[in-house]
Amino acid sequence: KLAPQELYPGDALNDGKAAMATVGPWAVSAYKDSVDIGVVPVPTSTGKPPEDTYSFGDEKSAAMFSACRNRATAWDLLKFATSAQQDGTFLDETGQMPMREDLTARYPAFFDENPLYKTFARQAERIVEVPNVPGSVDIWQAFRDAWTKSVVFGDGSTDTALRKASDKITKLLDEYGDPA
Known part of the structure; x- marks a missing residue:
């Protein structure tokens, strides 16, 4: 399991239950008086420098x-x-x-x-920009469903879930017509 099953109603970083969080600029004001924070770019699996990421x-x-x-x-x-x-x-x-x-x-x-x-x-x-392609709502939903099931709820392999989502997305692109 990659994420806990139980609901936690608090703020794990603020409550000292997490060492890090993936956040945006809105978090600075939320944490500045309660957590000694630093901000860094999200690392990539290949070590690509931040100035080359989008x-x-x-x-x-x-x-x-x-x-x-x-x-x-x-x-x-x-x-x-x-x-x-x-x-x-x-x-x-x-x-x-x-x-x-x-x-x-x-x-x-x-x-x-x-x-x-x-x-x-x-x-x-x-x-x-978020790609605007025909069927984008269905495409993003296929990704969200796979991510939520495998990562959030720990139901099955994430690799398998994302491969299946990729296959479904390819079919959706074919169905809706690839704009390229």
Whole structure:
């Protein structure tokens, strides 16, 4: 079994029951007063350097409808809300990484005062979109089902579960039509 079966209602890292956790920038404020933490990139199985690894982004989008009656005002609001200054405020208030290039150079005061966030900012320089392919909901569900069953619940071999999920995903791609 790779993960415990029982539910633990607390925070294992904060409660001293775990030596590490895989987290994002939101964890810095949660742990900074209670746990002596450091932040490092997730290691790879091959030892690939962090600057050669990529993560899926978690950006949010805003849109303005073409039927908007007050387009100029709406456009001004969107420009204001997504400006570098507002992104800096967002970073200061939440510790979440704005979707901008070169965050540590753009907001040096924040990162000088909050060095634990620098690793997250460097990783934010290397993000890719989650692939948008026909059948992506079913594809991700096949992966989640295999992962949950084998890793979370310890039901069967993880290698076998992920191989079966890979086969299912290949069939789904064939079924939905590979966009490539």
